[in-house]
Amino acid sequence: MNLKHTLSGLLSLLFTALFVLVFSNGVFANLNDPLPSWHNTATKSAIIDFVQKISQKDSKDYVPPQERIATFDNDGTLWAEKPIYPQLQFAIDMAKKQAQSHPELKEQEPFKSALDGHVENILAQGPRGTLELIVRTHTGMTSDEFNQSVKDWLAQAKHPRFNKLYPQLVYKPMLELLQYMRDNGFKTYIVSGGGVDFIRPWTEATYGIPPEQVIASSVKCVYEIKDGKPLIKRLPEIQNIVEKNGKPLAINATIGRHPIASFGNSDGDLEMLQWTQNGSKPTLKVLVHHTDGEREWQYDRESKVGHLDKALDEAKANGWTLVDMKNDWKQIFP
């Protein structure tokens, strides 16, 4: 009988398993940097320290998982917003399509500027010009039809500088950060001034953020039954702008609790970061500062797109975390 052999076989298997376990843990300790595209700077430490502090059950700063809400601006915080907001480029491309079947639009503003390539005329009117073009190109169809036109555009439109699809121009360090926070029990939300139905079709695949965690600007809609089939139709009227004051209001209306971490990059995010600072709990307020003119763009106080002025002063005055893209990020795009 081979009892001895059987037992020694079992024991050697056990030791092998233990060895593999210990060895591989040692290797993983190095591989396991949750933010590999971030340089080891004070910015990275501030983020990791915060996440560890609120995750440890024995910490006085412990926050139970259901209260770990993190809100992220989109344009300029999670993906590139220059030279013009991708949604404005989408609106211009939609305007071209629309003008094919409605040639009379070619003589009307803002279509004329959009079709002639004079986007600067649209931007010169401030948010009103952009909004008008968006409202006129994003409405009149059902919500399902609009979703499809966004998906079609994203599958082929290329960024003018990088010649890449727009969803490829997301920030790799921020993708890692989103995943790191979710791995630590956070629910990650987008809170954007952009159109909610422009953002939702691609955030699940790109950021791992499902449509129900996208809070953003919207147009009015109506519910109808047509040929026995229910549909939701988009009307040419703004319902809600999720920018500045609109960010904390939309967060309160949709989530119903304070975020404990917020990430933005412009004055449009100031009130969201203020609202996150509220209360006695530890919170994380982060501004992405565009400091890398070579790999991306360098802009803040003077820029119309992604204007960052008052929020930069408040960040410095209140000790919020500033991401210096040039010095904090090893790599910008995936």
Add this chain to the structure above:
Amino acid sequence: MNLKHTLSGLLSLLFTALFVLVFSNGVFANLNDPLPSWHNTATKSAIIDFVQKISQKDSKDYVPPQERIATFDNDGTLWAEKPIYPQLQFAIDMAKKQAQSHPELKEQEPFKSALDGHVENILAQGPRGTLELIVRTHTGMTSDEFNQSVKDWLAQAKHPRFNKLYPQLVYKPMLELLQYMRDNGFKTYIVSGGGVDFIRPWTEATYGIPPEQVIASSVKCVYEIKDGKPLIKRLPEIQNIVEKNGKPLAINATIGRHPIASFGNSDGDLEMLQWTQNGSKPTLKVLVHHTDGEREWQYDRESKVGHLDKALDEAKANGWTLVDMKNDWKQIFP
């Protein structure tokens, strides 16, 4: 050396473990009815069949977990709504409090009827009367202050017939159903005509539904900085009514995808169930029919609270699932 004993000890441990596993599985097969408060009727089968069908990876009806959205009306679907909506009782109790510091209100409608115990005068004005009392008692404070007043009320207000706290008058079979659906990967939402800030403070503890999964009616709010502290203040103006057409519109605005299962009990839920029926996927549409005058209430077409008429006809015409509370539920309240 005790090699033989060691090995035989190991083997006997293994057999014991196997025995316990097999035996307990047999026991659990009985214990494991996910809906123990439901009689084994066609209603229960319809629900379980649907959940199994969409959960099995090899089923042609398989739905990936991220698309498993289930929406539930609250009043009359998850908790009792008679003799008057609990939120109206809350508004009456708030009106009494308000009149203590503002005695002039005692002579003004709808305060007069509320304070004199003539709720029938308020109901006689239709939704307008109820809404006016709600708007006048639910606004003027910050959202945090309002949340607290809801919590305080729920901790002591007793239902006039059952003499129990309101959160105890939830339906036990529906609590089981919510848990069963979540256990099968569903995200469970409340979609209610009631006030979102009246519902959110208690649904996490009572239903396991977090505040961010409550979609409901709301008042306008403003964001302000007061003494250096950001706050959100409630204004006496309706922002959104999540009832009838408002339900699919709010679902589309907040979730951005179709639910595949919906549960209601009144004509206010008809459009939500229609919207759920949309598309080619298998879906579950359920109406809770109040048929138990003894243990709860019996009402439908003639009732002002929880009016169920057109939706009952559509349910029968379209083969939606009808819960017969008297015959489908072993027990009503926990």
